[in-house]
Amino acid sequence: MQCTFADANQDTKLTQNSWAKMSADGEKETVAVYNPQFGANYPLPSFQNRIKFRVQEKYPRDATLIISPLKIGDEGTYVCEFATYPHGNEEEEVKLDVLVKPTNDAKAVPVDAGESMVTVATCISANGKPASEITWRSELEGNYTNTEETGADGKITVTSWYKVVPTSKVNGMKIACEVRHKTTGSPETFPVHLSVQYPPEVRIQGYDDNWYRNRKDVQLTCEADANPPVTKYEWKLLDRTFPPSVTVGGVNEEVLHVEQVDDDLNATFICQATNALGIGDTKLKVFVRDSPVPDSTVKTGGIIGGIIAAIVVLAVLVTAILIWKRQQKNKTFGKDEEFDNPPNYKPPPPQRKVEDTDLDEKTPAEESIPLRTTYFETSTVEDPTYTEGSKNYDAPNDFEEEDDLKVTLPTQDDYREQVNPIYNNLSYPLHDDKESFVSEAMYV
Structure with a gap:
């Protein structure tokens, strides 16, 4: 047990150090004393020849105590005390825990087959301190119980019973007992092969x-x-x-x-x-x-099995091909829809025409411009702006109907334009309303 006196300036004089063990009723029992003048003394008989100070000097600042061999009874609370001058006594408590490694073992318990749950294996961790922890690893539908027993010397024995319904299938099955204890770094495993008699x-x-x-x-x-x-x-x-x-x-x-x-x-x-x-x-x-079974039965069974397998494979292939064709068709249909939709562009806004009301001053060249370009309507829906009702439009008084107008026949270029009409600023007559304007029709 380690105990040292810390004095940074080393100006404190140490006259004696000692160890005492706390009894069950709280009293101190002196275990060891060291005086530079009189030497070391170990008054308790139970520690004779098993205890000593690690350092014995004139003014010892190290009171570390060595106990060997260690016994279960040595466990307890100890007090390390230094007698100093001029500060008096100083002390510190040290708790000693004694660990004892147990003896472990596991074995099967032979049983007869039955329908009730019985013990089929035991695992024992004997004479340890503190008590061991026992568990089981198994694929069976069993359970286990643990008990502890403390001996007169303070050592503890733990016993575990593994139980299961003993059937013929349980015979020879492998389970494992795992023992954990503070004296070991990892659990110890003990395999057990069950024995069920039937x-x-x-x-x-x-x-x-x-x-x-x-x-x-x-x-x-x-x-x-x-x-x-x-x-x-x-x-x-x-x-x-x-x-x-x-x-x-x-x-x-x-x-x-x-x-x-x-x-x-x-x-x-x-x-x-x-x-x-x-x-x-x-x-x-x-x-x-009367006679042996013909081999053809076996061959026929093989042929039938082969035919069934071929049908299954063929069905899978046909299904895969149909799915692939449908996917290709869906892709093609999606591309066609891109061209069937209306155009995304918008036509330019109509321009307002400022018309000259003095129609008498038009030059012969202007009078020769046709009022309307002849076109062929390809749409089945009639434009309300140019239906038969438009014939009620009165031409200006200063114009003679048809005789005073030079009508030119449409050329091949006009025909192309009529098939795919575009805006033509010279294709429509002028209106006599001074302040109004009419936009040309848009054909798509």
Whole structure:
């Protein structure tokens, strides 16, 4: 236990240092004393030959105490005290915790198969301090309980019981006990293989459903899962005895051999297996045919399977092609819509015409300009501005109708313009309203 006196100026005179242990009733029991003049003293018998000061000097400032070997009873609260001049005594408490590494072990508990939950494994962490923490790792639907027991010396033993419903499937399963303790950096793991004892579970192997008259050298094998292992197998027929062509062999008479199949074997076979816990059996009904099963049955099954697989693959391919074509069609339709929509541009605003009311002063050249360019209307919707009602428009009085106007026939260029009409500032007559104006019609 470390204890030093800190004096920056080292102007304090140390006359003595000592250690005391606090008892259960709060009293101090002197454990060790060091005086530069009289030396070291250890008054408690329980610490004799196990305790000493690390440094023994004339004016020791290091009162570190060494205890070896350490015992459980040494745990407790200690007081380190320095006697100084001229400041008097100064002390500090030190708590000593004693750690004891436990002894750990885990093992399986053999049980008989049943329907109730029982203990199938135990894990023990003995004589440790403080108490260990025990857990289990398992894929089974089990649980565990832990108990603690403290000995007279203060050491603690922890026992854990793992429980599960014991069935034949549980036999041989691996679980693991994990023990955690302050004396170890990581948990210790102890694997356990469970042992569940149960009577034989029997099955017959080797029958291919193709026993026919005069077939030679066929055999059946009796197998069993059991704990403890099977010690004996026995073959029987349900309602008769075996014919001379049947023999039994193997280490435990588990193999039944038939030299030649006949109608006497058209029966129910029984195999019994025996172990220390009891007897288990199973039955097999054998059908003796007149002739062997043709191989074409197997081939036909393979052909049918191949045809079904081919149909499935073909259906997947056709579906994929149809989906691809539809996607391509949707892309093409989207592009066509871009050209079918109305144009995004807007026509320029109409310009106001300032007309001269003095029509008498028009030059012959102006009079020769046609009032309207002949065009061919391609739209089925009539423009209300140029319907038959427009014939009611009265020409200016100073003009003679038709005879005084020079009408020119449309040229090829005019025809092109009429097919795709554009604005033509000279294609429309002037109005006699001095202040009004009319915009030319827009054709799209």
